[in-house]
Amino acid sequence: MDIPKENFSDWYNAVIKEAELCDLRYNIKGFVVIMPNAADVISRMYRLYEDALERKGHRKSYFPALISEKNLEAEKEHVEGFAPEVFWVTKAGNNELEEKMIMRPTSETAMYPMYSLWINGRCDLPLKIYQSCQVWRYETKATKPLIRGREFYWIEAHNVFADEAGVLAQVKEDMETTEEMIHQSFGVPFIFFQRPQWDKFAGAVNTYAADTMMPDGKALQLPSTHNLGTNFAKVFNVKYMDDDGEEKLGWQTCYGPCISRIFAAIVSIHGDNKGIILPFHLANVQVVITPILRKEGADEVISFAQTITEQLSKKYKVVADFTENTPGFKYNFWELNGAAIRVEIGARDIESRKAVVVRRDTREKEFVPFEDLPKRIGEIGEEMNKSLREKADEWFATMLKEADTLEELKSAVENGGGFVKVPFCTDELEGESCAEKIKEECAANIRGSRYGVNEKPSGKKCIVCGKDATTYQYAARQY
């Protein structure tokens, strides 16, 4: 592997294969096998994300993978949005089923009828429940492993509040959780957008989503959060008896971080020409010990490397590479696989009582006295996390552009891509025709306005129709 990351699509496909993240040869279209090198990290991400949601009062549940046709069809907009892309279960054993079922594409219609049974009084609210699960969608666009497929691995949190204020506060909390996990913990920058009205989740009042930027200048949607208002509550009878004795509808939100896709963003944004780079706390191998074996003194080096391995294993995930491969081969292999820190031990190092320590991201070397290794490795891990995040942030900042005309927009998306801020007539439904025009002329999509950022165009005209602009929208090519 030494493919320049500039050819991002080739680089991504190569890294998926060479670092053994996914196997695409599974014999059902759109379904891939997530191999151990990726699964270990994804599993760690799940645990961290679940813990974060639980700290914010969500509780775990497991809802069935199958949903009855009747439930799917209850919410009109929702069924229109999802029916074209669901897998149907029509038979079991040798029996044709009387009522067909779908494999969950998302779980609103599985969960809310139960919420209706669980919620009685105001004291049952807020109800904050999540599940970690697979969902399935019959995606007809071209698939890309971990980014777009027919099966993905996510968390979905579904909450009910007594009023709209609860919903709006939850949108903010979701944004904060996204910041805490995806940016602070995983080092992936993003913008939290409010989507325009024509690009909402089927059945929602408003949709918000964290979009990151991939190295090829195309936006990738990470978690989205939906203000469902009382739309689903009406349909599924999610009601509570208020303290004033009146029966009221529940106000709902849902939030869906797709862990497999977030992993794809981590790999894409942090990686380099040598392979993958992971934040220290996510790495499968935090420390790889590479003994440098020459004929003379090999036994001593091996035994010393074993001692160091044992010592470091108490605190870190450590692998010692005792294979007979050359040092160069070992370095390449572990760099490809994203081992965070390499500790080289040769005969000379034993004499000097110092090891050569190399961090994966900058490949900087330093000499660390043996007795300082446990502590220093933790520090380097922290430094690496910080520097990965900062480097990503710096790059991300260069991907924020502005345009006042369609020509400028076109030139921006064609020259490196990124998010291009444009004055726009309206994010209400009437704005859709201008968005369509941008799609046709620039192959770019309107991603929405920045959530929580007060930026209103003054005296600007819509970049498409020339009417007075009421909003700044961000345009980008997208995955």
Added chain:
Amino acid sequence: MDIPKENFSDWYNAVIKEAELCDLRYNIKGFVVIMPNAADVISRMYRLYEDALERKGHRKSYFPALISEKNLEAEKEHVEGFAPEVFWVTKAGNNELEEKMIMRPTSETAMYPMYSLWINGRCDLPLKIYQSCQVWRYETKATKPLIRGREFYWIEAHNVFADEAGVLAQVKEDMETTEEMIHQSFGVPFIFFQRPQWDKFAGAVNTYAADTMMPDGKALQLPSTHNLGTNFAKVFNVKYMDDDGEEKLGWQTCYGPCISRIFAAIVSIHGDNKGIILPFHLANVQVVITPILRKEGADEVISFAQTITEQLSKKYKVVADFTENTPGFKYNFWELNGAAIRVEIGARDIESRKAVVVRRDTREKEFVPFEDLPKRIGEIGEEMNKSLREKADEWFATMLKEADTLEELKSAVENGGGFVKVPFCTDELEGESCAEKIKEECAANIRGSRYGVNEKPSGKKCIVCGKDATTYQYAARQY
């Protein structure tokens, strides 16, 4: 809730409902919703079990939930075993699928074709991979929540070795993992059986399984482990180039702890008339603080309870019950829900600087000085775990019986049930007719012989046919 556990079936149904473990009102037959009180524990069990498998060299993966008809049909015995109980996906969006797919009932036929691609040389072995997932089986027998349903939550580990010795060592390792997790960690006793030939997993050479005993004297199968020999390797071409230059078949095992069912065993075996009891490290609420509020001094009690809550929350999962319910109501509620340790704080306790501490299992009280609480609670947790396990072991020992005649066997299973050791002609296929007779006459099943225990009948006759007995088999009624 105050149903005597002697009426086990009623007790179980009541506890599932009252402790809010599952909701059975989901509108697809055989599918239940696992509610937060159960999901939290199951999630914790998953993490512990995954960590144990990883310590033993297994790595995580995620394989697709769908399997092509072609793959299912490749192994003849396997398809015969599973075809009657699979859910079929025949349609996606509006398209009838050309090749039908099944929802995985177990993942051999998803995983082994990939293993065939992943394994080249002997250096690729052993391959030890697991996944944590849901599986679906169109169960036609009566369902019971968490015990038998159409959807369950398990781990499946699938390993490949260079030779039979590797397989046999893995069976032993699986047995040890079962002991470590289910008995030592969860306090659930079991016998690890080798199943008779007529009761093997479809496609296996030998099946081993850990059976526990439910309070009503009926056996419940917990993890099973299968020696697949080279049966699947032949079909799915799982081969490796040996160091001698010869291409050889891989030898395989699989191991399937069903986490949702193990949870059912924990609930059933440890619970009492008051509700559920969980090992300390599995409890959702390790400490419940119940302030005893009287009109006088209530503020002081609340503020003190808050301080204690904060302090203990650093080490334990703590809930403080500040509701206006009576102490008696609170005690019942938290006992029902399996809160492990209750700390009562009233005005008098603040004066004496001691709290009343009550452990859930024995409901023994002790007075603990405030400053000792953090340490003492950890100790009580340990004591509770040990005593839950020992109590279960003692009871389990009383459920091991022996019989030399069908009458004795019938009387044993009808009087409290349990595992009844009987001399038996043979565990080869020819023994099946004798097993059938036992099923007819005693409604009991032959569960197999004890793995790793050398007990051979000498001079005994088969309890059914009267031929010379070659094996001791254990009979039991079963779930």
